[in-house]
Amino acid sequence: MKRDIRKVMALLSEANVKEQELPFSVEKRDIEIPFISKDGTVCRRYIRIYLPEPAPEPKPLVFIAHYEMPENDATLNLYLMNGWAVSTPIDFKPEYNGSLVDDDLIFNSAALSAVRKQPGIDRTRIVVSGGSAGGYMTQMLSVLHLGICCSISFSGITNILFNMKYLQSANNHNKDVLETLTEEERKDFIRCLEVIPVPIVGAIFGQFAPILAKIEENPNSEIWNAMSPSFMAGCFTDPILFSHFTSDLLVPVDQLTKRFTYADLDESLPEGFRIRMSEFPLQEKVQRSMAEMLPADDLFEHLCPAPQTSGENFKLSFDRTKRFNIVVFDEGNAEAEGGHFKKMDLGPIDATDYIHAQLQRSSRETNWLTVGKLALMAERYAGKGFLIPGKAGIDDIVYGSVAMNRQEVLEELSEFGEHNREELVDTFCAAMAAKPELADVLDEIQGRLLI
Known part of the structure; x- marks a missing residue:
């Protein structure tokens, strides 16, 4: 059944103009984030931190990746009511979506690094969260950084090559x-x-x-695999909760898990419409879903019914014994007029129970270290990072410089080593054996760690 697009757009617009008062007294702290873009230009963007003043310090913080979270967002209110600080980019421009895999990734990484050093923030209790392109950014920050307490990806892109080819085809x-x-x-x-x-x-x-x-x-799939969270899953070092909808027309669920993709297309979609990864001329290894790339014994996958009552929240279930949770809401097939989901009059996706569970542990307990992550950090330290390339001779105190990259790597590894020294030493030994070309860099890093 074809929906009235004008009504759909009116619903979306209403969400953007409806005023919603922030709970109690909230401090707003705007911070300039300078960073070096891939072309060597020093750029500046801003983030805003909302700090609920009645909550004790140091405060946990939810870092919103990529997209701006407006003050009328019900999820912002939900987080502040729990006593958590919230950071979000401000003055977001649609063209930032076009730099999602390069300059926007550098900016978000710089912003996360800056937020962790803010006074009054508990850097061991920082949660990274985002939806759609922001879900992609959330996952990539989890790939790049050590010390995140946990991550939550809402309808996030996991395979950048597939999703871009899919959007083009659609x-x-x-x-x-x-x-x-x-x-x-x-x-x-x-x-x-x-x-x-x-x-x-x-x-x-x-x-x-x-x-x-x-x-x-540059169609080299190896480049795009390095920019796809599913292929970098070996670099995840904090727990991640993925939520999605079977009806998602913008980010097909097939790239997250193939278990819940509907076999038949909805009749509203044009003839010849493709939505599965296997329907695209991609290399076999590029057709693997995130679920296939994660360790099966550490993964919980759950299909649950979507709420039906207007205003009802999407409560996320999870298995706290697993590092990775995939929760998919069953809304049936994707439809031609759809977006990420079908019902637009429902409440927000509520991950507060999951956040509470992880914050109780802090990054001291939730984090682990992999050879893949350590190798990625060593490459960044050496100024050879692919995702965050180090720039020399521009400005050593700006994020994206070799000097700042080295400082960040040492800080993150030192903090991890304070509570996980044995694991840190073991991972260094394994990385030197697996990556002999990085042995000298790894040896230098190990010698400089402040533990």
Whole structure:
């Protein structure tokens, strides 16, 4: 059944204008984040930290990745009511989606590094969270950083190559209809959404087009695997909760887990529509889901019914004995007019129980160290990092410089070693054996650790 796009857009707009008072007294702290972009330019963006003043210090903090969380967001209120500080980017621009895999990743990494050093914040109790492209960013920060208490990815991209190819394929179904519109009709955004076959994909596709251009310029899958959380799963070193919907049309659930992908397409989708990874000409190893890349004995997967009552929250279940949890809400098939989920009048996805459980332990207990993560950190220390390339001769006190990369690596490993010295030493030994080309760098790092 085709939905009224104007009503859909009205619901989305209402969420953006509806005022919602923050609970009790909240301090707002704006922080400038300078960072060195991949082209060597020093850029500056801002984040805001909300600190509920009645809560004792040092406060736990929920770091919102990539997208801005506005003050009318019910989830912000939920977190503050629990006494947690919340940080979020501010003045977000749609074009940042186009730099998701490079400059935006550097900025978010810089912001996380800065937040952990803020006065009044408990750096052992920092939670990273985000949705969609922000879910992707959450996972990539978990890949890059040691010391995060836990991470939560809502409808997050796990395979960047597949998701970009999928969006391109889905949007191709809109082109023929768009070509029939007059110049005046094309200027009417809502009119375009009303007539094109896959409207929400059409609305967001242009924001991610720069990533597709980079893929076409350099289609080497090894590069894109390094930018995909599912292929970097060996570098995860904090517990992660993934939540998703079977009906997701923007980030198909198939890349997270193939267990809950519906076999048949909804009749509202155009003929020839593809949504499974196996339907795309990708290398066999690129078609593996996140669930297939995670250790089976440390993974909990759960399919649960979606709420039906207006205003009801999506409560996330989880197994606290597992490092990785995948929770999928069953909304049936993806539909042509859909986005991440179908029902827009429901409450937020509520991960507070999971956050509470992990904060009680802190990163001192939740973290572990892998050879893959240590090798990634050693490459960054040596100025050879692929995801966060170290720049020399620009500004040694700005994030993204070799000097700052080294400082960050030493700080994170030193903090881990304070409570996990034996594991740290064992991982260094294993990394030197597995990565002889990094042996000298690893030896230097080990000699400089402050433990």
